[in-house]
Amino acid sequence: xxxxxxxxxxxxxxxxxxxxxxxxxxxxxxxxxxxxxxxxxxxxxxxxxxxxxxxxxxxxxxxxxxxxxxxxxxxxxxxxxxxxxxxxxxxxxxxxxxxxxxxxxxxxxxxxxxxxxxxxxxxxxxxxxxxxxxxxxxxxxxxxxxxxxxxxxxxxxxxxxxxxxxxxxxxxxxxxxxxxxxxxxxxxxxxxxxxxxxxxxxxxxxxxxxxxxxxxxxxxxxxxxxxxxxxxxxxxxxxxxxxxxxxxxxxxxxxxxxxxxxxxxxxxxxxxxxxxxxxxxxxxxxxxxxxxxxxxxxxxxxxxxxxxxxxxxxxxxxxxxxxxxxxxxxxxxxxxxxxxxxxxxxxxxxxxxxxxxxxxxxxxxxxxxxxxxxxxxxxxxxxxxxxxxxxxxxxxxxxxxxxxxxxxxxxxxxxxxxxxxxxxxxxxxxxxxxxxxxxxxxxxxxxxxxxxxxxxxxxxxxxxxxxxxxxxxxxxxxxxxxxxxxxxxxxxxxxxxxxxxxxxxxxxxxxxxxxxxxxxxxxxxxxxxxxxxxxxxxxxxxxxxxxxxxxxxxxxxxxxxxxxxxxxxxxxxxxxxxxxxxxxxxxxxxxxxxxxxxxxxxxxxxxxxxxxxxxxxxxxxxxxxxxxxxxxxxxxxxxxxxxxxxxxxxxxxxxxxxxxxxxxxxxxxxxxxxxxxxxxxxxxxxxxxxxxxxxxxxxxxxxxxxxxxxxxxxxxxxxxxxxxxxxxxxxxxxxxxxxxxxxxxxxxxxxxxxxxxxxxxxxxxxxxxxxxxxxxxxxxxx
Numbered sequence: 041x042x043x044x045x046x047x048x049x050x051x052x053x054x055x056x057x058x059x060x061x062x063x064x065x066x067x068x069x070x071x072x073x074x075x076x077x078x079x080x081x082x083x084x085x086x087x088x089x090x091x092x093x094x095x096x097x098x099x100x101x102x103x104x105x106x107x108x109x110x111x112x113x114x115x116x117x118x119x120x121x122x123x124x125x126x127x128x129x130x131x132x133x134x135x136x137x138x139x140x141x142x143x144x145x146x147x148x149x150x151x152x153x154x155x156x157x158x159x160x161x162x163x164x165x166x167x168x169x170x171x172x173x174x175x176x177x178x179x180x181x182x183x184x185x186x187x188x189x190x191x192x193x194x195x196x197x198x199x200x201x202x203x204x205x206x207x208x209x210x211x212x213x214x215x216x217x218x219x220x221x222x223x224x225x226x227x228x229x230x231x232x233x234x235x236x237x238x239x240x241x242x243x244x245x246x247x248x249x250x251x252x253x254x255x256x257x258x259x260x261x262x263x264x265x266x267x268x269x270x271x272x273x274x275x276x277x278x279x280x281x282x283x284x285x286x287x288x289x290x291x292x293x294x295x296x297x298x299x300x301x302x303x304x305x306x307x308x309x310x311x312x313x314x315x316x317x318x319x320x321x322x323x324x325x326x327x328x329x330x331x332x333x334x335x336x337x338x339x340x341x342x343x344x345x346x347x348x349x350x351x352x353x354x355x356x357x358x359x360x361x362x363x364x365x366x367x368x369x370x371x372x373x374x375x376x377x378x379x380x381x382x383x384x385x386x387x388x389x390x391x392x393x394x395x396x397x398x399x400x401x402x403x404x405x406x407x408x409x410x411x412x413x414x415x416x417x418x419x420x421x422x423x424x425x426x427x428x429x430x431x432x433x434x435x436x437x438x439x440x441x442x443x444x445x446x447x448x449x450x451x452x453x454x455x456x457x458x459x460x461x462x463x464x465x466x467x468x469x470x471x472x473x474x475x476x477x478x479x480x481x482x483x484x485x486x487x488x489x490x491x492x493x494x495x496x497x498x499x500x501x502x503x504x505x506x507x508x509x510x511x512x513x514x515x516x517x518x519x520x521x522x523x524x525x526x527x528x529x530x531x532x533x534x535x536x537x538x539x540x541x542x543x544x545x546x547x548x549x550x551x552x553x554x555x556x557x558x559x560x561x562x563x564x565x566x567x568x569x570x571x572x573x574x575x576x577x578x579x580x581x582x583x584x585x586x587x588x589x590x591x592x593x594x595x596x597x598x599x600x601x602x603x604x605x606x607x608x609x610x611x612x613x614x615x616x617x618x619x620x621x622x623x624x625x626x627x628x629x630x631x632x633x634x635x636x637x638x639x640x641x642x643x644x645x646x647x648x649x650x651x652x653x654x655x656x657x658x659x660x661x662x663x664x665x666x667x668x669x670x671x672x673x674x675x676x677x678x679x680x681x682x683x684x685x686x687x688x689x690x691x692x693x694x695x696x697x698x699x700x701x702x703x704x705x706x707x708x709x710x711x712x713x714x715x716x717x718x719x720x721x722x723x724x725x726x727x728x729x730x731x732x733x734x735x736x737x738x739x740x741x742x743x744x745x746x747x748x749x750x751x752x753x754x755x756x757x758x759x760x761x762x763x764x765x766x767x768x769x770x771x772x773x774x775x776x777x778x779x780x781x782x783x784x785x786x787x788x789x790x791x792x793x794x795x796x797x798x799x800x801x802x803x804x805x806x807x808x809x810x811x812x813x814x815x816x817x818x819x820x821x822x
Contacts, residue, residue, distance in 0.1 A: 060128070061127055061128035062248075063128065063241075064126075064128035064129070064130070064132070064133045065126055065127060065128030066128075066183075066244065067183050067185070067240075068126050068128065068132060068133065068184060069126075070184075071136075071181055071183040071184040072120045086106050086109045086150070087106055088165075088169060089150060089154065089165075089166055089169045089170075090106040090154075092162040092165045093153070093154035093158060093162070096154075096158060097157065098157060102153075105146075105153060109150070112142070112143070112146060113143075116139055116143065119139070133186070136184065136187055137186050137187050137190055140181060140184075140187040140190050140191050141190050141191075141194060143191065144177065144190065144191040144198075145194055145198070147170065147177075148198030148199060148202075151166070151170050151198065151199050151202050152198070152202050154166055155170075155206065156202070156206050156209075163214075170199055171222075173195070174192070174195045174196065174199070174222075174225065174226075174229070175225075175229065177191050177192075177195070178192045178195075178229045185234070185237035185240075188237075189233060192226060192229055192230055192233060195226075196222060196225070196230075197226075199222045200219045200220075200222040200223045200226070201219075203215050203216075203219035204219040270370055270371065270372045271284075271285030271288065271370065271371045271372075272368070272369075272371075273285065273288070273304065273355075273369055273370070273371055274366065274368045275305075275366045275367045276365070277364050277366050278303070278366075279304055279305050279306070279327065279366075279367075280301065280302065280303055280304070281302050281303075281307075284304060284371075285371055288351060288371050292307050292308065292310075292311040292340065305324065308320070308323070308338060308340075309324070312338050312339060312340055313339045313340065313341055313348070315339045316337065316338045316339045316340075319336045320338070322336060323336045323338075323353070327367070330364055332354075332355070332356045332357065333353075333354060333355055335352060336354065337350060337351075337352055337353075337374060338350065338351045338352075338353060349373070349375045350373075350375050350377075350378040351371055351372065351373065351374060352372040352373075352374040352377075353370075353371055354369050354372075355367045355370075356368060356369060388400060389401045391464070391465040393446060393465070394446060394449075394450035394465050395450075396450050396454075396463055396464050396471075397462060397463070398464065398467075399464070399466045399467060402464045402530065403527065403530075405462075405474070405526075406526040406527050406530060407527050408526065409519060409526025409529075418478065418520075419476065419477050419478065419479060419481050419519065419520075420475060420476045420481070420518070420519040420526075420529070421474075421475040421481050421486045421489075421516060421517070421518050421519070422472065422473075422474055422475075422516065422517050422518075422519070422530065422532070422533045423473040423474075423475065423490055423514050423515075423533065424466075424472055424515045424516075424530070424533035424534055424536070424537045425470070425471040425472070425473060425493060425497075425512050425513075425514050426469060426470050426471075426512065426513050426514075426515075426537055426541070427449065427469040427497070427510045427511070427512055428510060428512060428513055428545040428546055430445070431469075433445060433508055433510065437503070437506050437508070441504065441506060441508070444504065445503050445508055445510070446465070446469065448501045448503065449497060449510075450463070450465065450471070452496045452499075453471060453473065453493060453496070453497070456492045456493050457473060457475070457489070459476075459477075460476040460477065461473065461474060461475045472530070472533075473489075475489060481518065483550065486516060486518070486550075487548060490514045490516060490548045491548065493512060493514065494514065497510065497511065498510070498511050498512070498546070511545065511546040513541050513545050513547055513549075514537065514540065514548045514549070515533045515534060515537025515538070515540055515549055515551065516533060516536055516548065516549065516550045516551065517529050517532035517533045517535075517536060517550075517551040518550075518551075522551050532555075532556075533551065535551055535555040535556065535558075535559050536549045536551040536555060537549070539555055562618065564606075564607070565607065565610065565614065565615060565618055566618060566622060568604050568607055569602075569615055569619060569622070569624060570622075570624065572602055573619070573628050573631070576631055577602065577603075577604070578600055578601070578628060578632070579600075579601055579602075579804065579805065580598045580599065580600065580601075580632050580639070580805065581598075581599045581600075581601045581803060582596040582598060582599070582639070582654075582802065582803055582804075582805070583596065583597050583599060583799075583800060583801065583802045583803070584652075584795070584799050584808075584811065585597060585653075585655070585773060585794070585795045585799075586793060586794055586795070587792065587793055588774075588777075588786055588792065588793060588794045589787065591799075592650070593647075593650075593652055593812070593815050594650075594652065594653065594793055595652045595653035595654060595687065596640075596652055596653075596654055596808065597654075597655040597657075597689075597795060598632060598633075598636040598654060598655065598656045599612065599802050600612055600615075600616065600628070601802065602615055616659075620660070620661045623661065623665070625659045625661045625662060626661060626662055626666055629658065629659055630675070632656065633656050633671070634675050634679065636654045636656050637654065637676065637679040638679050638681075639654070639808065639809070640653075640654035640681055640685050640686070641680055641681045641685075642812075643809075643812045644681070644682070644685055646812050646813060646816040647816050647819070651682075651685050652685070652812065653684075653685050653686070653687050653715065654681075654685060654686055654687065655687040655688075655689055655717060656687070656688060656689065657688075657689040657690075657719065658688050658689065658690060658694075660691075660694040663690075663701070663702055668709070669708040669709060669712075672709060672712070672714065676712075682713075683712045683713035683714045684714075684715075686714050686715070687714070687715040687716070687737070688706075688709055688715070688716055688717070689717045689718075689719045689740070690702070690706070690716070690717075690718060690719065691718075691719050691720055692718065692720070692721065703733065703734055706734055706736075707735050709735075710735035710737075715737040716735055716737050716738075717736070717739070717740055717773075718740065719740045720740060720742040721739045721741065721742070721761060731764070731765075731768050731770070732768070736768075737770060737771065738765075738770055738771045738773060739761060739764075739765040739770050739771075740772075740773050740775060741758060741761055741762075741772065741773070741774040741775065741791070742775060742776075743775040743796070744776075745757060745758050745761075745774075746758070746774050746775060746776040746777060746782060746786070746796070747776050749782060749785055755785075755789075758774075758786075758789055758791075759789045759790075762789050762790050763790070771792045771793065772790075772791050772792050773792060773793035773794065773795060774786050774791050774793070774795070775795050775796060776795075776796045777794035777795060777796030777797075777798045777799070778796050778797045778798050780798070782794070782796070782798070783798065
């Protein structure tokens with residue numbers, strides 16, 4: 041209706057259904073509250089109008105109309121009692137408007153029946169009653185604009201038409217004037233009704249926006265109360281609850297049926313665990329003294345879920361005009377802080393994965409060990425246990441599986457110790473077992489325990505869907521036999537463990553003094569080796585390689601040699617493994633490669649027709665930690681050496697460690713033009729698949745086979761290696777050639793090249809330069 045009149049902002053179009061219902065409900069209820077008195081007034085106004093029309097020949101109609109309007113008014117009165125409970129539906133509003141229409145129509149019918157038959161004062165009284173009905177009804181129905189305008193339109197149009205017809209019939213100017221005044225009054229009342237409706241709609245919209253904001257604020261406050269970790273509380277002077285957070289009350293056992301009669305402090309005292317006894321006493325003392333209190337930590341076991349929670353409480357007494365009113369304060373959820381604090385305390389002494397003692401606890405307990413008097417546990421044995429093959433488990437199955445395996449290991453180790461003995465995890469796959477006794481521990485007893493540990497740990501264990509098996513190496517030191525300082529036991533056991541690892545793993549080794557000497561020597565070598573690598577003190581020595589057929593020079597092998605100012609000559613089999621273990625081999629290997637390529641470049645210029653090839657060994661550590669292809673390419677570019685003059689040597693051990701990665705790198709080197717040699721073939725993990733799948737160019741026969749070449753058992757092995765190499769289109773070179781007999785025998789077997797003392801000992805760079813120069817000179821004068 042309003043949209044057709046251009047007043048769409050007064051209707052419900054575009055409003056959500058719930059909002060439209062609230063708007064209609066408010067309009068209906070406001071109108072009903074205002075109009076009930078008017079309906080009751082109909083029982084007075086209708087007889088008054090009828091009395092003025094009585095005796096004019098229509099008495100029957102007067103009685104019928106009066107009876108109808110009184111009964112209709114009372115029916116509407118009672119029906120509105122039901123409508124007042126409306127939800128604001130369009131059906132209820134439509135019914136209400138229809139009732140309003142018939143109410144207005146009934147009065148208009150009365151006007152039509154009685155106005156034309158009266159004269160003088162009676163007409164004036166009827167006109168006054170009808171005007172009052174129009175004004176009061178329109179004002180009363182204004183809360184519901186649709187009903188108000190309906191009422192106004194029916195009476196204005198009906199009454200003005202009746203007055204106009206009477207004027208046309210009788211020719212009385214008063215009737216014309218009444219028709220005009222009725223229309224003017226209707227327009228005026230319509231405008232007033234419209235303005236009132238607009239004002240009511242603005243008020244409704246403002247109320248809706250305010251309600252929406254209030255709902256958001258209420259939701260936010262509710263969410264804050266649910267999510268917050270701090271809450272207010274308050275008691276009266278007797279300690280009875282005035283307000284307290286539901287989060288805290290839910291954790292407490294109620295002392296009374298009604299919350300308002302509950303003493304907060306008694307409630308907390310009854311609900312807290314024994315761990316909070318001291319804090320409860322402090323709280324009760326503060327309450328008794330009416331003094332301020334802080335940081336009262338209460339531990340409560342929730343009856344809801346059985347979880348232990350901690351609450352931090354503080355409060356302050358409230359006074360008004362010097363009279364005590366009660367306490368007010370704050371509860372704070374300290375559960376997360378306490379759990380974190382305890383976790384930190386736990387991790388300070390225990391391992392987070394296995395819950396065993398950690399390194400800090402081990403150091404502390406070792407520092408408390410002494411050999412004075414006859415105290416308990418003054419004799420001890422320290423067992424340092426390291427898992428063999430744990431890295432492969434991590435690499436193969438993942439760190440999650442490795443962690444689960446460590447838990448199984450911890451459980452098994454704890455089963456092997458009793459009495460005063462204890463187990464700890466130092467980190468990674470290292471464990472520590474401390475055997476303590478009041479009497480000296482024999483080597484047999486200690487060995488029996490260590491062997492039990494090894495046997496337990498070597499048993500296969502099912503970890504999720506995998507079956508995993510590892511072994512253990514154990515280093516052992518004793519107190520006070522090996523040291524009188526408990527803190528030294530760990531380092532002594534570590535030395536023994538190092539020996540056990542070097543001896544082949546899955547071993548038990550006791551500490552002895554020689555280990556200390558070896559460790560000191562090793563430490564010295566490491567420190568001097570760092571300086572030597574840093575300053576380039578490790579030099580390449582070269583041993584020549586020759587064709588067995590005519591003895592012509594075909595190349596050199598670069599060998600690392602180190603002469604230290606303090607240590608003298610250090611053997612390669614001593615410092616090379618240390619360099620690999622410490623990672624120094626990466627820098628050292630690059631230095632040796634660069635120098636060898638620089639020297640080979642010079643030799644190639646001296647022998648351009650047959651430039652000697654330089655053979656350089658690449659360590660497994662270099663393959664694992666560096667981009668070998670990138671390194672070699674860069675050195676070749678910087679030195680200007682042709683790739684065909686460089687040969688890279690690898691051992692079978694390198695291939696075992698990471699075949700796929702090494703194979704890819706060797707393929708890249710081969711594509712550049714670099715030769716690949718397999719060193720010491722036959723001494724390690726010999727496999728035909730390596731020879732078939734890798735881009736090899738040459739096999740090197742280890743000197744141990746050449747040295748025993750005269751023995752019947754060795755010759756077939758050498759012959760087989762040579763034939764195998766040739767069948768795979770590989771050249772073969774033998775190391776350790778020391779005499780002509782070796783040359784003759786190797787030549788008979790078909791070996792291509794030889795290297796050994798027969799031709800030259802390893803020589804310095806200068807000596808190698810002279811060696812090549814002499815050969816080049818002889819070749820030029822032939």
